[in-house]
Amino acid sequence: MDNSFPYKLYLVISEESCINDHFLKVAEQAVKGGVDLVQLREKNASSAEFQHKAFQLKEILDRYNVPLIINDNLKVAQQIEAFGIHVGTSDTPPKQIRQNWKKVKCLGYSIEDKNQLNSSESLTSDYLAVSPVFKTSTKTDTIIEWGLAGIEEIRSITQKPLVAIGNMNAKNADDVIKAGANCIAVVSAICAAQNPRKAAEELRNKIEKYE
Numbered sequence: 001m002d003n004s005f006p007y008k009l010y011l012v013i014s015e016e017s018c019i020n021d022h023f024l025k026v027a028e029q030a031v032k033g034g035v036d037l038v039q040l041r042e043k044n045a046s047s048a049e050f051q052h053k054a055f056q057l058k059e060i061l062d063r064y065n066v067p068l069i070i071n072d073n074l075k076v077a078q079q080i081e082a083f084g085i086h087v088g089t090s091d092t093p094p095k096q097i098r099q100n101w102k103k104v105k106c107l108g109y110s111i112e113d114k115n116q117l118n119s120s121e122s123l124t125s126d127y128l129a130v131s132p133v134f135k136t137s138t139k140t141d142t143i144i145e146w147g148l149a150g151i152e153e154i155r156s157i158t159q160k161p162l163v164a165i166g167n168m169n170a171k172n173a174d175d176v177i178k179a180g181a182n183c184i185a186v187v188s189a190i191c192a193a194q195n196p197r198k199a200a201e202e203l204r205n206k207i208e209k210y211e
């Protein structure tokens with residue numbers, strides 16, 4: 001695999017998931033702790049609110065050279081000149097994103113069914129999310145629970161970078177990497193932590209230790 005996806009610890013953040021501090025502060029602390037990719041996922045905000053939050057977040061992340069991915073909303077992603085976008089099976093499909101956003105640098109796509117893997121939508125994507133690895137209360141409208149065996153199976157079918165998401169934490173990060181994931185994505189392990197920087201450091205250490 002080439003090194004076009006060098007990211008290992010991916011924070012998926014929203015204002016409401018940050019229960020102990022402001023989301024911009026949580027994001028900055030998480031980056032200091034070792035997060036190297038951030039997605040803004042605002043499921044309930046208007047486009048104007050989403051864009052405002054994304055703009056503020058990007059200003060912080062730019063200082064640390066950490067790329068920002070926008071969840072679902074192509075217009076917001078383009079307007080703030082994000083690094084990329086993450087879409088799932090109910091969103092604008094990856095091929096359409098490529099057609100409408102020539103400069104997209106990182107296009108992520110959720111895998112919820114094995115049949116998606118050899119599709120042209122997956123092939124055009126820069127990384128695939130194993131979604132979810134384990135059931136999680138953060139996102140309940142999911143179809144499958146892949147588990148470690150699911151990651152192994154997906155790994156045997158595709159060479160694409162794999163992002164593991166869904167109840168990921170410092171206890172299971174190494175098993176997930178061992179099963180074939182390239183990157184761990186988390187919401188609550190960092191956003192709901194009392195100390196987001198320490199939580200990110202623990203995750204990062206676990207990932208680095210395995211490699």
Ligand SMILES: Cc1ncc(COP(=O)(O)OP(=O)(O)O)c(N)n1
Nearest residue numbers: 086087088089110129131163165185
């Ligand atoms: C890194 C990452 N993986 C999976 C998802 C889920 O995307 P999707 O299936 O489109 O669901 P929503 O996030 O839009 O509810 C993700 N956002 N990020």
Ligand SMILES: Cc1ncsc1CCOP(=O)(O)O
Nearest residue numbers: 132136138139167186187188
């Ligand atoms: C956005 C998303 N996509 C699949 S699971 C999930 C939520 C992950 O949240 P948590 O890390 O709190 O389990």
Ligand SMILES: [Mg+2]
Nearest residue numbers: 072087088091
């Ligand atoms: Mg989506």
